[in-house]
Amino acid sequence: MIYLENAEIFQEGRFIKAHIFTAGERIKKIQAVDYHTLRDLDVKVYDCTGCFVIPGILDPHLHLAGGSGEKGGFSSQSAAITIAECVRGGVTTLVGTLGVDTTTKTMPELVARARAFNDVGLTAYCYTGGYDCPPRTITDSVRHDVIYIPEIIGVGEIAIADRRAPEPTLHDLARSMVDAYVGGMLSNKPGISHIHAGGGDRRLQTLRDLMEVHVIVPHKIHITHIGRSKALVEEAIEMAKRGCFVDLDLWDRDFVYWYKVYRDLGGPLDQLTVSSDAGIGSPSELWWELRDAVLNHGYTLEELLPHFTVNTARALGLSRKGRILVEHDADLTVIDAKNFEIKHVISRGQVFLEDGKFVFSNRMDFSRRGLDIYGIGEENDKKSS
Template sequence: MNGLVIRNVRVYAPNSLGYKDIFIFGGKIIKIEDHVSCNVLKETGLVFRIIEGDQLLAVPGLIDQHVHFNGAGGEGGPLYRTPPTPLSLLVKAGITTAVGLLGTDGVARSLRELLMKARALEMEGITTKIFTGAYQIPSPVLTSDITSDIMLIDKVIGLKIAFSDHRSSHVSRQILQETVSQARVGGILSGKSGVVMIHIGEGSHRLRPFLDIVETTDIPIHQFAPTHLNRSREVLQEAVFWGREGGYVDISAGVSSRYGFISAVNPSQAVALLLKQGVAENRITMSSDGNGVMTVHNPDTGTLQPLIAPVKALFEEFTQMIREGIAIETAVRIVSTNVADHLCLFEKGRIVEGGDADLLLLSGDELSLHTVIARGEIMFEKGRVIKRGLFEEQ
């Protein structure tokens, strides 16, 4: 087993630690010190590599809690189904932990296939989890019910549903809160988060039914992870109130004008607005919606065309936030630390001794991706993918 020493790198853990040496061994961060003695390590007989961190920044690896890594889409018919995401696209985007989920199609898309894709990606080098469910209520499940999925299947950490959308199930509030309760109980009994990831559409109800549940039941607001909240200014403004009440607000990095979503508030601008209007920075998260696709009509031809959210959007918006004046520490929390805390991924989201060795090294000036380290293994370095999936072209 080989080790790794990163020397004299500026560390954001997410708080700034200044310039440090980092010693990694066995997939874990062993030491963060002003100086790690390589001579002492050599005397122990350890085999290790040294990376000179001068002019580089070290931040925790990105945690993407909403990525369709086994494919999504299909709303325009079979032609519009996106294929599974290869490992290389994730590591090139700085994603060291990915949470997979289903979308509109909970019929032809299978939770079993999603689970096996998650296991394959983990064997290839990154960390993966999944949400059970899909848009539909009652939710598709792997076992007999939502609670059992979360309790009995290692990779299942919560539930995915959709609401306030013409494609979602139009269920009563009673059924909705019973569904949420199943996820909460599953999380409590398994020691997991049991978070309910909610696709919020453009319908008129938006977040109000979930505010009602919080106000009239004992279900806490942090049980929910509503996403796509920058899809329009109207949805984002409602998200401000939700965030002020202590709820998590998830911004979709891949839903932006850059990728054809003309009604969306660009992600970095959405974050700035949330912070300005009083939403606590530890309640803001961002995910890619990577590999998700929606179909729209081309106004010139009348034909359907796909709008695809790429996984790389999460890293793009992370750096864009910093360029637009958001502190590096805050941006790191939004794409990594806050997500880890909400999903109870306790060894992720921070550069800390004893934590998983998931790190990104960035060039100091350009904020370009220099190195991706996942569980102590170098996956990407100096513009080149080092570790690819088994069936990718090498």
């Protein structure tokens, strides 16, 4: 059990003074708790005076098992994402995907990686497939993957308008998206279709064509990589106004630029999310880009946080994520209000970062290997140097 007292918590678009009490994996109270009760219950207390408390950040698109080697062959493949890379940036929920490489990077590997993150205490999901359409699945279909494999919440990232994948036929794309949707209905999962928008001249034309001839539920579509051109942003805004969710990734670390373009063009702000696209970069770049936008570009934390939290939770259909409310998951990040440094990170009621130091083991008890598999030793060395 954890008690965060004297905090400025982010709730419904603004910061309010409050106290937070968590038990197990959930937030149980957002109010003061009697100190005698705290002592009797052996509660861990954090004084959050001078701090903001925000929901754990959600990363809706990253290459959890590592990125492909398309920039230089096998030796250019990026390493699998570490837990420390997420925790140091306040990321507590993430969705892994395969990309162009569905040959040396496989779905069983991706699912296993997500399950490992869940076992440790973060929340990790994944999509089935990759750029290919029909998607490469674990079972015989997208529908069965979504229904029977706990970590899989949808299909993706299916590529359109990209030289690295054939443009999917409308039938194959519709089949994949309907299977994800129906699989989600039958298993009480989100059933998302995660779409990779490439840099080709067709941009989002295939999605528009699809909606002309098939009945597709717009809010189950999440379109990523929209920050390639102004023309693509304009088309993404059109899709957002239809009800789709759209996503700016941090591959080029240019969030502020494309966010301004999106806003200036009148894009629906409640339909916009941000992802790390980690593989080359790190999930923690979500926090660093957000922090930079506030400290150096005149944006406020209140206006930007929804794109990293509640919007993403809505896009992914995760009803207990993205907000600080009673009975929501206890995913909380405590930030020093003066310098915007992350002090504490709590995921599903478990402390992962305390006073800027990692507080979980960096290798399995049964291993004699000296590998720092989660990147914790290196990060703690940086903090203490």
